[in-house]
Amino acid sequence: MSAYDAIVVGAGINGLTAACTLAKSGKRVILLEARSEAGGVASALNGSALDTATLSEKVVNHLSLKSYGLKFYSSDPGVLVSDLENEPFVLYRAPERMRFNDRECEAAGYRRYRTFITRISALINELRENKPPNLISPDLSSVALLLKSALRLRLLGKRDMTELLRVAPMCLADFLYEYFESETLITALALPALVGEWAGPWSPGTATNLLLYECARGLPVEGGSQEIIRALLKAAEDYGVTVKTDCRVKSFETDGDRVCGVLLESGKALNSKVVFSSPDPKTTFLKLLPAGVLESDFEWKINNFRQRGTTAFISIVLPESPRFKKPVADRVDFIRITGTVDELEQAFDPVKYGELPERPALDLQLHHQNNGVFIAGSVNFVPYCIKGEDYQAAREQLSATVISMLSELIDNLKDNISETKVWLPVDLESEFGCSYGNLRHGEAGLDQILVRPAPECARYKTPLKGLYICGSGAHPAGALSGLQGYLAANCCNV
Numbered sequence: 068m069s070a071y072d073a074i075v076v077g078a079g080i081n082g083l084t085a086a087c088t089l090a091k092s093g094k095r096v097i098l099l100e101a102r103s104e105a106g107g108v109a110s111a112l113n114g115s116a117l118d119t120a121t122l123s124e125k126v127v128n129h130l131s132l133k134s135y136g137l138k139f140y141s142s143d144p145g146v147l148v149s150d151l152e153n154e155p156f157v158l159y160r161a162p163e164r165m166r167f168n169d170r171e172c173e174a175a176g177y178r179r180y181r182t183f184i185t186r187i188s189a190l191i192n193e194l195r196e197n198k199p200p201n202l203i204s205p206d207l208s209s210v211a212l213l214l215k216s217a218l219r220l221r222l223l224g225k226r227d228m229t230e231l232l233r234v235a236p237m238c239l240a241d242f243l244y245e246y247f248e249s250e251t252l253i254t255a256l257a258l259p260a261l262v263g264e265w266a267g268p269w270s271p272g273t274a275t276n277l278l279l280y281e282c283a284r285g286l287p288v289e290g291g292s293q294e295i296i297r298a299l300l301k302a303a304e305d306y307g308v309t310v311k312t313d314c315r316v317k318s319f320e321t322d323g324d325r326v327c328g329v330l331l332e333s334g335k336a337l338n339s340k341v342v343f344s345s346p347d348p349k350t351t352f353l354k355l356l357p358a359g360v361l362e363s364d365f366e367w368k369i370n371n372f373r374q375r376g377t378t379a380f381i382s383i384v385l386p387e388s389p390r391f392k393k394p395v396a397d398r399v400d401f402i403r404i405t406g407t408v409d410e411l412e413q414a415f416d417p418v419k420y421g422e423l424p425e426r427p428a429l430d431l432q433l434h435h436q437n438n439g440v441f442i443a444g445s446v447n448f449v450p451y452c453i454k455g456e457d458y459q460a461a462r463e464q465l466s467a468t469v470i471s472m473l474s475e476l477i478d479n480l481k482d483n484i485s486e487t488k489v490w491l492p493v494d495l496e497s498e499f500g501c502s503y504g505n506l507r508h509g510e511a512g513l514d515q516i517l518v519r520p521a522p523e524c525a526r527y528k529t530p531l532k533g534l535y536i537c538g539s540g541a542h543p544a545g546a547l548s549g550l551q552g553y554l555a556a557n558c559c560n561v
């Protein structure tokens with residue numbers, strides 16, 4: 068008899084969540100992580116640069132993460148938005164906190180936008196937070212879920228239902244132009260929906276990405292994703308998960324069409340009733356499985372699952388508090404630098420040709436420390452394969468561009484920086500093993516939202532018995548939620 072009921076591969080947010088959920092339900096679980104620390108992609112940049120506002124309440128409550136020290140902002144902290152030309156403003160979710168300087172039409176648009184998001188949230192979150200239906204061979208629960216979702220869609224009422232069906236396939240720009248005139252407001256709202264995507268504001272279907280993001284959003288975690296990792300590790304210890312770091316899985320062990328364990332790079336083999344894999348779909352199916360065990364049709368689908376990285380990250384250490392050129396009301400924790408819709412599209416364009424953007428869109432978080440600040444966040448859009456393949460030159464060029472952009476906003480930046488680091492998509496791949504540097508393990512185009520990564524994996528099961536997927540390449544697409552790990556663990560009945 069094997070010592071474990073379940074082996075979970077990879078201790079990112081989802082591997083940790085799956086392991087805790089399985090152990091809480093009484094399973095004997097071992098979690099194997101290749102790196103020397105847990106956290107996966109979410110631990111990049113000291114785990115400080117992630118948008119943690121989409122962590123699922125379901126996961127937090129099920130694993131009692133607040134009792135393990137997880138704390139949330141008490142109110143929406145707001146994001147300082149700048150186009151580097153006009154007066155910056157602070158973007159809040161609550162319309163009553165926004166300052167529109169007597170532009171009543173913009174204020175009314177913002178109220179209408181927020182009201183629409185609130186009205187559709189229950190439906191969208193029900194689809195996000197439940198196991199996806201099995202479309203290939205629908206069982207009773209899949210049919211029930213489809214009927215329930217259809218009923219909830221109908222219950223939205225004729226106006227919201229037709230509106231949701233109308234806007235979902237739209238591009239972000241067209242959708243947001245229906246509400247707003249301010250280009251900077253439009254791009255500030257649009258950017259989080261584009262981080263990690265191979266898409267610009269004029270790409271079809273991107274309105275869905277925005278709706279998914281907005282509906283998932285709650286309050287951010289104090290201290291960033293490092294605190295989520297810390298809480299999950301404490302929960303894992305309490306629930307009795309054995310966590311092994313520096314423990315890379317070389318391959319899955321198979322017995323016919325069943326996965327029955329893993330072979331570690333150390334040469335040791337471990338057996339278990341089930342294996343949960345949180346690395347991305349290409350790694351799981353094309354690298355960790357021995358060749359020849361997958362049916363060619365399924366292998367073709369995984370090969371064609373799009374995982375192109377488009378996001379780089381930067382961290383900047385400023386050993387003194389930032390002095391903003393234009394006075395800002397409160398302490399700033401989040402900065403978004405975008406511009407016009409066309410500028411955002413032009414930042415995306417060069418990705419297609421392996422080039423760097425002249426003016427990337429920035430989504431940054433400021434961590435205030437004793438006498439200074441750690442600035443970290445995403446630099447959009449940066450290709451995985453850079454023309455000329457001089458990746459060090461690309462890091463230097465991006466770093467110089469970002470510093471120059473930030474210096475237009477912050478007075479005491481340029482000459483005082485004590486450290487800068489840039490991570491390109493290729494670095495995310497080499498450090499965390501995400502194929503092609505896609506930080507969400509797969510793009511969220513319309514076709515890759517509904518079935519993810521392939522219809523055969525609809526309920527986290529795979530064509531191989533005993534093998535489940537539980538990473539970001541599974542349902543639901545986008546956002547740091549922990550839902551993939553949680554839902555996958557709940558689909559397993561060993």
Ligand SMILES: Cc1cc2nc3c(=O)[nH]c(=O)nc-3n(C[C@H](O)[C@H](O)[C@H](O)COP(=O)(O)OP(=O)(O)OC[C@H]3O[C@@H](n4cnc5c(N)ncnc54)[C@H](O)[C@@H]3O)c2cc1C
Binds near residue numbers: 102108121499539547
């Ligand atoms: C700086 C930054 C900002 C981000 N911002 C956002 C954001 O704003 N919104 C958002 O939604 N997402 C964001 N992301 C992405 C988000 O963090 C990820 O989608 C999420 O953390 C992925 O978690 P995961 O557990 O699914 O996968 P991962 O974190 O990739 O975990 C997989 C784990 O498996 C391990 N592993 C791989 N191969 C093996 C093997 N053979 N053996 C053992 N272990 C293995 C890896 O080392 C890794 O720890 C951001 C990412 C970064 C880096």
